[in-house]
Structures are given as structure tokens and as C-alpha cells.
Amino acid sequence: MLSRGPNALHKRGKIRIPTKQGFTVENYDAALEIIDDAFEKIYANNTEEISFEKTYHVVYNLVIYKRSDDLYNHLKELFTSKLTELKDSQFSDLNQDWEILQKVAEFWKIQRENFNLVADLMIYLDRVYCKSNRLPEIVDLALHVFRDIILHPLKEDVNKAISVTINQVRQTPSYGNSKFEVLKELISMLETISDKDDTFFETYFEDYFINETKNYYDNTISAINLPAPDLFAKIKDLIASEYSLDLNFLNPDTCTKIKTSIEEFLISEKFDVIFVPLIETTLKSCNKQLLFEVYSLINETSYRSRLLEIMDTIVFNTIRGIKIEESSKKRVQVASEWVSQVIDFYLKYQDLIDFVQIEDNENVDNDDAANESDLPSRLPSSHFLDTIFSRYINTNKNQAIQFICFYLDSYLRMTQNKEDLEKAKNNLQDCTKLFKLLREKDAFENTYTQLLSKRLIQQRSALHMERFMVKQIKDNMGSFFTSKMEGMLRDMSTSIVLSKSFYKNFVNDKEKIEFVPQVLTMTSWPFENINELIDENDVILPPRLEELKQNFEVTYSKKYGERVLKWAHTLxxxxxxxxxxxxxxxxxxxxxxxxxxxxxxxxxxxxxxxxxxxxxxxxxxxxxxxxxxxxxxxxxxxxxxxxxxxxxxxxxxxxxxxxxxxxxxxxxxxxxxxxLSSRDSNTAQTPNNSINSNEALERQRNVQTNAVLVRIMKSKRTSSFEELQDAATNALASKFTLPESTLKRSLNYLIEKEYIQRDSDDNNTYHYIP
Amino acid sequence: MAKAFIELCYACRTGDVENADRLISTGINLNDVDEFDNSPLFLASLCGHEELVKLLLERGAICDRDRYEGARCIYGALTDSIRDILLAYDISKAVDISQPFATHISNLFRDKRLGTDDISFNFGNEMTLSGHKFILKARLPLLLKEAHIQQNESNIIHIQDNIPREIFEIFLQFIYLIPVLHKIKSTDYGILLNLSDEFNTPLLYDFLHKSRHMVDPAEKSTLMADYQYRVTEFARKELRTFVSNNIIANVLEWPTSTYYDSTSILKLQTCSAYPDLLISSVNCSGVRRTYPCHLAVLIRCDYFKIMFSNPFSEKKYYSAEKRENKAEMLPLLSLPCHNFEELEILIKYVYYDNADISWEYAIDVIKLASFVLSDRLKTMAAAVITQSKEILESISIFEILSLAWEADIEKLEHFSAKHLAYNLDDYIDTQEFEDAILKSSQRIKSREETDTIELIADMRYYLLEKYGVDMDDLIILEKNNADEKFLKSIGLFDFSQDMQSINAILQRLSLRV
CATH class of the missing domain: 3.30.230.130 (Cullin; Chain C, Domain 2)
Structure with missing residues (x-):
């Protein structure tokens, strides 16, 4: 197999030219004549007369004999002169837009075919010369010539003509059907031809067209006079039909670009005209679907935050519009009306916002982890609402605390039958959404504890409801606030146990006095002047009550021998x-x-x-x-x-x-x-009382502030006032907002007690004294 | 173990795609293993040759992750992207993948745009199928015989009424190497068994027999993959026989000095190959040979494809001849040849992917392949040159280099640069070397690139390789004060000596690098 033929390695040299038109360097002109002839035949639509074999051989030889440069340039000249000639004869007097487009499309169709035929004839030049010299292939060369001679002089006319035609189609859709084919052809021409590192389409047409489209819709939309929601619906229709219209002749990419650019244009130019009233309407009518559409349409960050701002203002103004009848004597009724209105609004907007799935990305990140873990059930969307409602509630915080407490109180009192119970539970749960927004949580705790103690002592509420509520508070605000409340509830339960064992031992049947003992742990209950309450033991009870009292004391001392039992008859x-x-x-x-x-x-x-x-x-x-x-x-x-x-x-x-x-x-x-005029005991918050509780609150806050400061200083050793203020405010944020006065008082107290001292040089710096 | 298989395994280790492609084309079983139980696919994926892995999979290497071999390939894959390729490979598609010549023949059945078909099958009603006489001659001679299709007399075969068109179509698809094994329904078995028995297609017969009662789909799929491979190889053999018995044997030869002899031309046109195109060539001794060929396979070369896809005169002539079935002259095309061997290699390549190229003809094959625009044949011939040990005894390295430039074969450029670098002493003072450098530098001018001469850059690379010098160590040379002994020990000394001699030439030629 591998035996060498005798002639195999002889006379090696250039490949012999087998055809009769055998080519040598000298008759280069003859070779070019063959090329010219083939070129003319293609343009004369006489392709069938061309011998591919013959032409290919000529090209092959020209390339082999290193005349590729000449051939390439010659082809360029051929294309240039041919297209110039055709341009002069065919594009001289065209006036009508549509006429121009038709002519260009038709011309392009023919040229594209001719270019391909020439390129196929020159395939050897393409493969061997163009590729290795990184020159445009023959088709591209032809396209470049076409671009420079035909397209560039015509581009303004073509652009304008397309835009005019499309505007006509937009007004009369039926007019379009006959046009799309030509338009498609033209667009594919623009996309085929490259210019400045991109297609001609992208370099010269796309932006122009998008801009024209924008102008068109600017005029169209400005001319429409409709209320915001209808206008929005109309615009949506317009955009959708524009998109499907564009799909008829443009590539999907550009269609999407046009769509987004119209949308962006609308958002940036027509925000106040269209979107502001639109948002107002959607919020007022609670139109979830519409709000969702608006929200998803506006997806650029800056406009989104504007949208949120507007929503914020609208929601805030709406809830601020809730009327409070200051004059009314019936505080409880006013309170519960206010609270239920606020809750209604909250639920309404929450529903809306959950549906729209607003992401408040600016703030979610900043939430510290501790806060998140305290409130596990929290939805991401509710942050937006919480901020607004918190702002509202805390504008008049004392009233809000009072009202919320009254509202809770009234629901806890009312509950009797089972249906109401469930309803009340729901109401209470909804209310948790509000009180967790309160900034002065300790004040809330105080008021709530007062009311709770009254309810418990007067036995005005079901114990399990109270437990339910305390659990809600605990879940939403942390166990710090509920230790006293839980203590009170525990007292109530132990009292029930005690009374059972008391009845077993002492009560005779014939003269039955129903006796409900309530043993209260002193520290858990929010009574002022506890000593006054219990020091009145010199009261002489009627004999039967006295007997009960003594019997109970016996029972109690049997069970808790070492505990002191005192009687608070006033309670x-x-x-x-x-x-x-x-x-x-x-x-x-x-x-x-x-x-x-x-x-x-x-x-x-x-x-x-x-x-x-x-x-x-x-x-x-x-x-x-x-x-x-x-x-x-x-x-x-x-x-x-x-x-x-x-x-x-x-x-x-x-x-x-x-x-x-x-x-x-x-x-x-x-x-x-x-x-003398008797008031309902529910309104026991007399001025006197509230001053007392305020003092207590202040005292309590001082204690907490002291503790926090010491804790901070202990780890920091040295700190400036500002740092200290920041740290302390943060540490106390879950309980109340630390006023500077409290901080200063606390600092002075600690300096006095020699826990910390001022720096001798710098008044603003503090040191911890170990 | 076959030498070709061992060579393939070596190519899989080194990542030599061209050579592997050439070797695979000889019909090696890709799913075989070497003495260490390594399959070519495993070696290629282990050594990280992504292109080679793709090629192997395309040519029918099996990667079944449920089997030891396949799993080993996937775990052994050097890069994630190779692993992904292997994982994405679906065993059920495996039968769809085959040798290029088989793919081409399959496409002939599906795509009749060029109108190369010359026979139709009638089924009583008007529904017909069409095919190529030469394929039937090669793959199903009994059918042609039975239908008395001798020479170019008749173009219609009537199929018996009891054979449904659908089933005969499957049978014909099998003949055309379309992977149909998995499409055969159990109800078709009877007729297909009869057909394959009657027309003597033993592989189909065997397959049908074996798979008839097979239930396990995995087992069946393995059987299919195996048979598909065997079918392809069997077809290759049939085509080889066809080419040598009907094309090469019928060749018409006469000196250029005499004129066409119309009788012998007519005889050639109606020969047993059923040609529709004549390929003619004159060798360096002035002898003309004309081969009876088929456009259907020649279009594997872009030269023929372009010629007959466009409305040039050749296409017009061909269509007219086909349509009217005139006994006039078939289209006659001439190709530039030096010997007839390269033409025969081309013919064998287009008919059945023959890649058995003797090194003596490799250069001629490259030239011819370059003319007919067949890149694959070109690179396979180039691979032969790089593998050949003897070629440089007869042909100068500079001739190879200039061919590499002329035909744009990067692999040969590197081959030449490497040879020159490794044998620099033999060439450094020759005129040819100087000319080559000059020529290489002129190539740059036309490319308008930076100041590198590609040949020098390549040689520098191979010199580094030759002396085992690390690229980073070149900084040492710049310092100028290094100890000669030390330089010698890391090969830098020899390297710089060689570079200096080359630079001397460059200076003499006043070339700046």
C-alpha cells in the first residue's frame, strides 16, 4: 500500500492548470474579463450562462498566483460602479414615502441575491484570502458598498418614510396588513448591513424610531382627556397594541425596547399627570389589581421610591383624617371607635400591600436582627405600613396609649358567650398590630397593667382571655413587659386553688356565703400607696365576714406558713x-x-x-x-x-x-x-391618678436608664456623651425613646453615686469607676 | 490490539483532534478499551480535551453513566465543562450519532433539494418514495437485480402490494443508514424480517431476531447501539467495494493527445456505477482519466455544493440531463491533479470517509482538498504529514511550510516551526531558511499586525520546549551576569545561543522584531 509510485515525487511544483483557459500571470486581463463577464451576467439576470467551474478556476489561479489583492479591489470597483449606476437610474425621482420604501425593499431583494451569487463564485477568494487577511468577505464587501452608495444618502428619507408609514398604520390598523411585508424586508436589510461595529439598524434606525414612537404617543396621550384609571387602561391598551404591531416587522428585542421606552417615558414625563392621581384612586378604592399593575410598571428605583412616598403621604393623610371627638364624655366609646377605625385601615392597606408585594428594600436591610427575631410573624410588606402607622400613632402618643388600652379593656370586659369570644380574640389580635408600633412601650405597659389589675380584682373578665392577651403582648413586645402581668394572672390562679381548699374545710351548707379570696403578691400589682391599703386592719367586720376571714387565714397559714397575709378591704x-x-x-x-x-x-x-x-x-x-x-x-x-x-x-x-x-x-x-357626680369606673384615669402613674413611669425609666448606662460603661470603660447617648437609646429602644433630660439626670445620678466620673480635661468624656 | 486503536488512544491523551478524527474514520470501534481498560473517551476526558470528547461522542462513543465505563468517564473528567458535556449526553440519543459519511447518506434520503435521486418506488397507489441507484447498487444489489434495473433504462421499481409503504420506508431508511432500529414497532417485525431475508441484509435480520423477544429496555438500547455501529461499518465496507468495483474499475483512461471517444464515454455513462457526473483529470504525465461519480456524495465538498446549489450553467445542465434522461453527455467536471492517487483518495473519502492517506500523496491531497473546499480532508492529510516519519526524507520542510501558508493549515505551520527549532543546526545557514523568514515577515505586512514574525515566534516557543526552559526564567538572561554553568544547567545557555543565531539572520535581513 505504501509503495511509492515512480513518478510520485517527481516534477513537484505548482499545480497544473487543466483547463484550456489556462492562466498565467501575463494574461491577468483576460482573467479579469471572465470575472467581469460573470458579474455582468449576474446583473443581467443571465446567471444560467455562467460556468461556475470556469470562473472558479480563474479565481483559484488568481489567488494561487498572489493576485488576490487585485481581484479583491477589482470586485470592490465592480460593485461600486454598478451600484452607482443603478442608483442614478432608479432612485432619482422618488417623492412619496411609501414609494421610496417599496423601491428600496425591492432593490434590496435583488441586490442581496446578486451579492450572494458573486460571493459564491468568489468562494475560493473568500475562504483563502479574506479569512486569513481578516478582510470583509465578499458579501460583506458588497454590503458595505451598498451601504455607502445606496443606504447612506437615503437613510433620512427611509427613516422618515418608515416612521410616517407606521404612524398611518397606528391610526388605521387595517392599513398595515399590506405594508408589513415591505417593512419587514427593510428592517432585515438594516439588520443585515453593519455600520460602526453594529448593524445599520442599531446605528441609524433604532434610536430614531424609538424617539419617533415616543413623540407619537406623547401627542396621542396628551390629547386624551380621561380620568386617571381610564387613562391608564387606555394607555395599557395602546402599549399592548403597539407591541403587537411592532412584532409584525421588528425583532422582539426592539419591540421590548420600544415598549419599555414608552413606559419609561410615561413614568418620567407624565408621573404627576397620570400616576399621582392614579395612585390616589387605587388607594382610595382599594383596587389591588390596578395598584399591582402600576407598581410593577414603575420598576426603576427612584420612581419606585417616589411612588412609595406618595403612597406614604396618602395613607398617612387618610388615617390622620380619622375624627376623634375630643368633646365627648364617653372616652371609652371614642377610644374604641378610634382604635377600630385605625385597625380597619391597617388591615385594609395590609391586604392591598401584601397583594402588591411591595419590597421596601431600603429599610428591610437596616432592621437589626434582634428586632426581627422578636417579631417572628412579621411580614416583609408590613414594614412599609408600620412606619406610617407608627408615625401616626406616635404623634399623639399618650392619647394613643390610652385609647388602645381602653379598647383592649372594653373587649376583655365584654366577652361572655363563645361567638363573641372568638370575635373578641380576633379584634385583640388585630390590635396587637398597633400597640407594637408604640414607641413608649413602658407607658403602654403601665396603663395596661392598671386596667388589668382593676379587671382582675373586680372579676370583670375571663381569665383565659386575659392570658391570651398577655401572651399576645409577650409575643409582640417581649417578655420584659409581661412579667408583672403574668404575676397578676398567677395570683388569680393560686387564689382559685386556695379557695377550693378553703371551701372543703370550712363552709357549712346552711348559711352559705360565697367567698372569693384574691391573694395578691405585692410586687406584681400596680398599686400606689400599698401600705395605706393594708394598714386599715382596725376595721371591724360584721361577724359572719369576720368568721370567714379568720377561717381563711387558717387555711392560708396551713399552706404557706411562713408568708404574711394582710387584708386590703378597699380592694x-x-x-x-x-x-x-x-x-x-x-x-x-x-x-x-x-x-x-x-x-x-x-x-x-x-x-x-x-x-x-x-x-x-x-x-x-x-x-x-x-x-x-x-x-x-x-x-x-x-x-x-x-x-x-x-x-x-x-x-x-x-x-x-x-x-x-x-x-x-x-x-x-x-x-x-x-x-359628687359619679363617673363610670372605667374612666378611673383621673388627672390625679395619671400624674401619679407618670411619676411612677419616670421613676421606672430612671432606674432602667441607670442600669443600661452602667452596663454600657462597664464594657466600654470610656465613652463620649454622644456615643453613650447612641448606645443607651439603642438599648432602650424596645421600651421607650430615651429623652436627653432623662439621660442627663441619670448620668448626674451615677456621677454622684461614683459609678462613673467625668474626664478631668474633657467635659464630654466619661470614665467608668470599677 | 489494532495499531490504529493504540494510536487513537495516544491522540486522546495528547488532544490531537485532527489525528483522532482521521483514525476514527478508519472504522475503529470507539467503545473498545486498551490494555489498561481505558476507553478513548475516558482518556480524552481525563486529560481534559474538551473538543476531543465532543468529537468522540459525536462519532458514537458511549457514555452510559449507569455502567462502570461511563461512570468512570464522568468521575474522571478533568474540568467541570467536560463533566457537563458527558452528563448532558443522553444514551437514548446515542444511536442517532454516527460517522460523517453515514450522516451524509442519511441526509440524502431526507433532503432531496438538489434532485440527485434517480429512482422511485411505486406502491400501487400514487404514493412513491425515491432513492439513488448507486446506493441500492452498493447496499441492496438484489433489489436492483430483481427489478431488472440495468444500466439507465428504467427508473421505477414497483413494490409488491403486500408490503405497506410505511414499512418499506423503514427498510429503505435502514439502507440509507438512518438510525431506525429504535423506531421499529413490534407489528413491523414480520414484514421487515421477510424483506431483510429476501434482499439479504443480514445485520437487520440478526438484529430483528435478537431484539424480537427482548424486554429490558436497557439491554435493548445496548443492542441497538452495538448494531448501529456494526451497520455503519458494514455499510462502509459495502461502499468501499462499490467504489473499487464500480468506480475505480470502470475508469476511462486515454492520452490527452487524442480526442473524446464517444463510444467509450457512452459506455462509461451507462456503467455499473449508475453515475450522474463524470470527474476528469489529467496527471503530470499527460494522461486523462475520467471517473463515473455521483453528485449526491460529491456535494460533501463545498466546491460541488456551491456549484450545484446556484443557478449557474452546471446546475441547468445537470437538471436538464436528469429530467429528460437523455443519453447525451453527462456533466463532465475536471479537477486539477498531480497524480490520480489524490483524486482516488478524495473519491474514497467522500463515499465512505476513507482516511487512509499514504504520506507520499498527503501534499497532493491537501492541494486537491483545498481546491474542492473540503477542510476535513485537508486537516486529515495534514495530520498524516505530522505523523509521518519518512516524509522529510523526500520533501523539504520548507515545502511543507509553504504549503501550510498556502492552504492555511496552522497545524503544519507549527509542525514546521517545531522541526526547524529542533534541528536548527541543520537549517540555520541555509538560504531556504532565510527565505522562509522573509516570507513569513511579508505575511505580516498584509495582516497589518504588530511586530512579530509568526515563524520566529513559533520557533522560539519550540526552542523553549526543546531545552526545557521555563518562560519565567527568561528574566535571568536579561540580568547578564549569570553564571554560564548555571545557565547551561537549566538549558538557558543553549537557548540563548540559538536565539542569537536567529537574531543574526534577522539583522542581516534588516527585520525588526
Whole structure:
């Protein structure tokens, strides 16, 4: 197989030319003539007369004999002169836009075919010469000539003509069907031809066309006079139909570009005209779908944040529009109306915003991790709302705290049957969304604890509801706030256990007094002046109550021998059933009042002295209770002689058998101090009281601030005032906003106590004293 | 073990794509293993030759990840991208992949745009299929015989009524090397078995027999892959026989001095090859040979493809001749040849991917391949040159270099530069070397590039390789004060000596690098 033929390696040299037109360097002109002839035949549409074999051989030889440069340049000249000639004869007098387009498209179709034919004839030149010399291939060479001679002089006309034609199609869609084919041809021409590192389409046409499209729609939209939502719908239709129209002749990329550029244009130029009213309407009508569309349309960051700002303002203004009837006496009703309105708004907007899935990316990142973990159930979208509502709520924080507490109080009191229970639970849960936005959380805690203690002592609420609520608070604000509340609830449960064992041992059946002991742990309950409450042990109880008291003390000391049990009668309540002349009533009153009322068991007529002697209640106190029993319009169960509006030592008291009322249960309120007009006990937040609790709050805050400062200084050792302020504010943020005055007071206190000291040189720097 | 297979394994290690392609074309079983149980695919993927991995998969190397061999390839893959290629490879598609000549023949059945088909099958009704006589002659001679299709008399074969068109089409697709094995429905087995028995297609017969009762799809797919390979190789053999018995044997030869003899031309046109195109050439001794050929396979070369895809005169003539079936002259095309061997190599290549190129003809093959625009044949011939040990005894390296430039074969440029670098002493003082450098520098001018002369740059690279010098160590030379002994020990001394002699030539030629 590998045997060498005798001639195989002989006479090696250039490849022999087998054809009769054998080419030598000398008759280069003859070779060019063949090329010219083939070229002319292609342009004369006589391709069938060309011998590919012959022409190919000529090209091959020219290349082999290193005449590629000449051939290449010759071809360029051929194309140039041919296209110049054709341009002069065919494009001289065209006026109408459409005529130009048709002509160019038709001309392009023919030229493209001719170019390909020439390129195929020159394939050897392409493969061997153009490729290795990095020159444009023959087709590209022809396209360049075409570009320079035909397209460049015509480009303005063509661009304008296309744009005019398309504008006509936009106005009369049916007009388009016959045009698209030509347009498509033209676009493919522009995309085929390259210019300046890109296609002709991209360099000269695309931007022009997009701009023209923008102008067209600017005019169209400005001419439409419709309310914002309708206008938006109309614009959407326009954009959609533009997109499908563009797809008829442009590539999808450009179609998308046009679409986005119209959208961007609308957003940037027409934001105030279209989108601001649109957002207002969507928010007012709660049109989720529309808001979603608007939101997804506006996806550029700066406009998004503008959108959010507008939404922010609108929402804030809406909730600020909630009316509070300051004048109304019924604070509770006002409070609960306000709270439920706020909650309604919150839920409404939350629904809206969850649907739209607003990402508030600026703020989400900044949230510190601790905060996140405290509030696990938090939705990302609610951040946006929380910020707004928090701003609103904290504009009038004291009122908000009060109102929220009243609202909670009223729901916890009301609940009786099961359906209401579920409803109330939902309401309470919704309310958690609000109170976690409060900045002064400790103030909220304070108020809530006050109300809670009242409810518990007066047994006005179901224990499991209270537990549910406390758990909500704990989940949303942290266990720090709920330790006292939990202590109170625990007292209640232990009291129930105690009373069970008490009943087992002492109560005889025939004369049954229902006794509900409430053993309260001193530290958990929010009473001022605890000592005053329990120091009144010199009160002489009616004998049966006294017996109960002693029996209970026995039970208690059996169980908790080492604990001290003291009685706070002012907190106790006694219920007495009594048959008046007309009606039977259950009278609910304080222990002291009961002691007074029970005096009438033994005698029909009682004087102030007798009362003082038999009950041991102080005179002032006696007068207060008597006033409420004699004068309070709803609980006039006693009458006195003489019937005056004050209590004096000479007065004599009798049971008022004429008393009657539409309800069975009568509450005997204790009139406090000099105020005679009885108020609902729910509004017990008298000015006096609130000052007291404010002081307590302030004290509590001071303590916390001290602790935080010491903790910070202990680790930092040295710190400037600003650093310290930042650190302390951060540490206390979950409880309350640290006012500078509190911080300074606290600092002075700590310096006084020699926990820290000022730097001797720099007043602004503090050192920790270990 | 076959020498070619061992060579293939070596090419897979070194990443020599051209050579591997040439070797695969000889019909090696790609899924064989060497003495260490390594398959070519494993070697290529282990050594990180991505292009080679692709080539192997294209040519039918199997990577079944459920089997030891396949899993080994995937785990052994050097780069992630190779691993991804292997993982993306789907065994079920494997049968669809085959040798280029087989793919081409398959396409002939599907794509009839060039109108090379010259026979039609009638099925009673008007539905017909068409095909090529020469393929039937090569692959299914019994059918032609039975239908009495002798010479160019008739163009229609009537198929018996009891054979449905669909099933006969599958059979014909099998003949055309279209991977149909997995498409055969169980209901078709009977007729297909009869057909393959009647017309003697033993492989199809065997396959049908074996797979008939096979249930396990994996087993069946393995069987299919195996048979598809065997079918392709069997077809290659048939085509080889066809070429030598019907094309080469029928060649018409006469001296250029005499004129066409119309009788012998007519005889050639109606010969057993059923030609539709005549290829003619005159060798260096002035002898003319005319081969009876087929456009259907010649279009594998772009030269013929372009010639007949466009409305030039050749196309017009060919179509007219085909359409009217005149017994006039078939289209006659001449190719420039030095000997007839390269023409025969080209013919064998287009018909059945023959890559058996003797080094003596490699240069001629490159020239011819370059003329007919067949890059694959060109690179395979170039691979032969780089593998040949004897070629430089008869042909100067500069001739190879100038061919490399002329035909634009980078592999040969590197081959020449390497040879010159390794044998610099033999060439440094020759005129040819100087001319080559000058020529190389002139090539730059036309490229308008930076100041490198490609030949020198390449040689520098191979000199570094020759002396085992690390590119980073070249800084040492610049310092000028290094110890000669030390320089010698790391090869830098010899390197700089050689570079200096080359630079001397460059200076003499006043070339700046």
C-alpha cells in the first residue's frame, strides 16, 4: 500500500492548470474579463450562462498566483460602479414615502441575491484570502458598498418614510396588513448591513424610531382627556397594541425596547399627570389589581421610591383624617371607635400591600436582627405600613396609649358567650398590630397593667382571655413587659386553688356565703400607696365576714406558713341580695360599704357615731361611702334625715325601701374625694391618678436608664456623651425613646453615686469607676 | 490490539483532534478499551480535551453513566465543562450519532433539494418514495437485480402490494443508514424480517431476531447501539467495494493527445456505477482519466455544493440531463491533479470517509482538498504529514511550510516551526531558511499586525520546549551576569545561543522584531 509510485515525487511544483483557459500571470486581463463577464451576467439576470467551474478556476489561479489583492479591489470597483449606476437610474425621482420604501425593499431583494451569487463564485477568494487577511468577505464587501452608495444618502428619507408609514398604520390598523411585508424586508436589510461595529439598524434606525414612537404617543396621550384609571387602561391598551404591531416587522428585542421606552417615558414625563392621581384612586378604592399593575410598571428605583412616598403621604393623610371627638364624655366609646377605625385601615392597606408585594428594600436591610427575631410573624410588606402607622400613632402618643388600652379593656370586659369570644380574640389580635408600633412601650405597659389589675380584682373578665392577651403582648413586645402581668394572672390562679381548699374545710351548707379570696403578691400589682391599703386592719367586720376571714387565714397559714397575709378591704367587693319594696336587687359594694349596710341587720336607724363605733371606719371614709349610698342617683339605697346634700354628725340613716331600678344588679360606687357626680369606673384615669402613674413611669425609666448606662460603661470603660447617648437609646429602644433630660439626670445620678466620673480635661468624656 | 486503536488512544491523551478524527474514520470501534481498560473517551476526558470528547461522542462513543465505563468517564473528567458535556449526553440519543459519511447518506434520503435521486418506488397507489441507484447498487444489489434495473433504462421499481409503504420506508431508511432500529414497532417485525431475508441484509435480520423477544429496555438500547455501529461499518465496507468495483474499475483512461471517444464515454455513462457526473483529470504525465461519480456524495465538498446549489450553467445542465434522461453527455467536471492517487483518495473519502492517506500523496491531497473546499480532508492529510516519519526524507520542510501558508493549515505551520527549532543546526545557514523568514515577515505586512514574525515566534516557543526552559526564567538572561554553568544547567545557555543565531539572520535581513 505504501509503495511509492515512480513518478510520485517527481516534477513537484505548482499545480497544473487543466483547463484550456489556462492562466498565467501575463494574461491577468483576460482573467479579469471572465470575472467581469460573470458579474455582468449576474446583473443581467443571465446567471444560467455562467460556468461556475470556469470562473472558479480563474479565481483559484488568481489567488494561487498572489493576485488576490487585485481581484479583491477589482470586485470592490465592480460593485461600486454598478451600484452607482443603478442608483442614478432608479432612485432619482422618488417623492412619496411609501414609494421610496417599496423601491428600496425591492432593490434590496435583488441586490442581496446578486451579492450572494458573486460571493459564491468568489468562494475560493473568500475562504483563502479574506479569512486569513481578516478582510470583509465578499458579501460583506458588497454590503458595505451598498451601504455607502445606496443606504447612506437615503437613510433620512427611509427613516422618515418608515416612521410616517407606521404612524398611518397606528391610526388605521387595517392599513398595515399590506405594508408589513415591505417593512419587514427593510428592517432585515438594516439588520443585515453593519455600520460602526453594529448593524445599520442599531446605528441609524433604532434610536430614531424609538424617539419617533415616543413623540407619537406623547401627542396621542396628551390629547386624551380621561380620568386617571381610564387613562391608564387606555394607555395599557395602546402599549399592548403597539407591541403587537411592532412584532409584525421588528425583532422582539426592539419591540421590548420600544415598549419599555414608552413606559419609561410615561413614568418620567407624565408621573404627576397620570400616576399621582392614579395612585390616589387605587388607594382610595382599594383596587389591588390596578395598584399591582402600576407598581410593577414603575420598576426603576427612584420612581419606585417616589411612588412609595406618595403612597406614604396618602395613607398617612387618610388615617390622620380619622375624627376623634375630643368633646365627648364617653372616652371609652371614642377610644374604641378610634382604635377600630385605625385597625380597619391597617388591615385594609395590609391586604392591598401584601397583594402588591411591595419590597421596601431600603429599610428591610437596616432592621437589626434582634428586632426581627422578636417579631417572628412579621411580614416583609408590613414594614412599609408600620412606619406610617407608627408615625401616626406616635404623634399623639399618650392619647394613643390610652385609647388602645381602653379598647383592649372594653373587649376583655365584654366577652361572655363563645361567638363573641372568638370575635373578641380576633379584634385583640388585630390590635396587637398597633400597640407594637408604640414607641413608649413602658407607658403602654403601665396603663395596661392598671386596667388589668382593676379587671382582675373586680372579676370583670375571663381569665383565659386575659392570658391570651398577655401572651399576645409577650409575643409582640417581649417578655420584659409581661412579667408583672403574668404575676397578676398567677395570683388569680393560686387564689382559685386556695379557695377550693378553703371551701372543703370550712363552709357549712346552711348559711352559705360565697367567698372569693384574691391573694395578691405585692410586687406584681400596680398599686400606689400599698401600705395605706393594708394598714386599715382596725376595721371591724360584721361577724359572719369576720368568721370567714379568720377561717381563711387558717387555711392560708396551713399552706404557706411562713408568708404574711394582710387584708386590703378597699380592694374587696361584697355582693348583698336585698328585697326592696318593689324590686329585688343584688347590691355590689366595697367591703366598707357592706359593713355599713349590714349595720341595718340589727337596727332600722343608724347614726354616724354608731357607725364609727361599730365598724371602726374613719369618719372621712364613712362619709364617702354614705354619700354614695344616699346621694348617688343610681344607688340610693339609704335615705337620711334631714335630707340634705351633706353628711353631718346629727344625721340619721334608714334603708330606702322605695329604691328601685330597671336592672337587677346595682353597683354602689365609691365616690372619691369631693367629686359628687359619679363617673363610670372605667374612666378611673383621673388627672390625679395619671400624674401619679407618670411619676411612677419616670421613676421606672430612671432606674432602667441607670442600669443600661452602667452596663454600657462597664464594657466600654470610656465613652463620649454622644456615643453613650447612641448606645443607651439603642438599648432602650424596645421600651421607650430615651429623652436627653432623662439621660442627663441619670448620668448626674451615677456621677454622684461614683459609678462613673467625668474626664478631668474633657467635659464630654466619661470614665467608668470599677 | 489494532495499531490504529493504540494510536487513537495516544491522540486522546495528547488532544490531537485532527489525528483522532482521521483514525476514527478508519472504522475503529470507539467503545473498545486498551490494555489498561481505558476507553478513548475516558482518556480524552481525563486529560481534559474538551473538543476531543465532543468529537468522540459525536462519532458514537458511549457514555452510559449507569455502567462502570461511563461512570468512570464522568468521575474522571478533568474540568467541570467536560463533566457537563458527558452528563448532558443522553444514551437514548446515542444511536442517532454516527460517522460523517453515514450522516451524509442519511441526509440524502431526507433532503432531496438538489434532485440527485434517480429512482422511485411505486406502491400501487400514487404514493412513491425515491432513492439513488448507486446506493441500492452498493447496499441492496438484489433489489436492483430483481427489478431488472440495468444500466439507465428504467427508473421505477414497483413494490409488491403486500408490503405497506410505511414499512418499506423503514427498510429503505435502514439502507440509507438512518438510525431506525429504535423506531421499529413490534407489528413491523414480520414484514421487515421477510424483506431483510429476501434482499439479504443480514445485520437487520440478526438484529430483528435478537431484539424480537427482548424486554429490558436497557439491554435493548445496548443492542441497538452495538448494531448501529456494526451497520455503519458494514455499510462502509459495502461502499468501499462499490467504489473499487464500480468506480475505480470502470475508469476511462486515454492520452490527452487524442480526442473524446464517444463510444467509450457512452459506455462509461451507462456503467455499473449508475453515475450522474463524470470527474476528469489529467496527471503530470499527460494522461486523462475520467471517473463515473455521483453528485449526491460529491456535494460533501463545498466546491460541488456551491456549484450545484446556484443557478449557474452546471446546475441547468445537470437538471436538464436528469429530467429528460437523455443519453447525451453527462456533466463532465475536471479537477486539477498531480497524480490520480489524490483524486482516488478524495473519491474514497467522500463515499465512505476513507482516511487512509499514504504520506507520499498527503501534499497532493491537501492541494486537491483545498481546491474542492473540503477542510476535513485537508486537516486529515495534514495530520498524516505530522505523523509521518519518512516524509522529510523526500520533501523539504520548507515545502511543507509553504504549503501550510498556502492552504492555511496552522497545524503544519507549527509542525514546521517545531522541526526547524529542533534541528536548527541543520537549517540555520541555509538560504531556504532565510527565505522562509522573509516570507513569513511579508505575511505580516498584509495582516497589518504588530511586530512579530509568526515563524520566529513559533520557533522560539519550540526552542523553549526543546531545552526545557521555563518562560519565567527568561528574566535571568536579561540580568547578564549569570553564571554560564548555571545557565547551561537549566538549558538557558543553549537557548540563548540559538536565539542569537536567529537574531543574526534577522539583522542581516534588516527585520525588526
Amino acid at each position: 374587696g367587693l361584697v355582693e348583698i341580695g336585698f328585697q326592696f319594696d318593689k324590686t329585688y336587687h343584688e347590691l355590689v359594694m366595697s367591703t366598707h360599704a357592706a359593713a355599713i349596710f349590714l349595720m341595718f341587720e340589727d337596727s332600722d336607724e343608724v347614726t354616724l357615731d354608731m357607725l364609727h363605733e361599730k365598724t371602726g371606719i374613719a369618719e372621712q371614709e364613712l362619709k364617702r361611702h354614705l354619700l354614695s349610698m344616699v346621694l348617688a342617683p343610681r344607688s340610693k339605697i339609704l335615705r337620711k334625715v334631714p335630707n340634705t346634700r351633706t353628711i353631718s354628725p346629727i344625721d340619721r340613716f334608714y334603708i330606702n325601701y322605695n329604691f328601685t331600678a330597671p336592672v337587677r344588679k346595682i353597683k354602689v360606687q365609691v365616690v372619691s374625694g369631693n367629686i
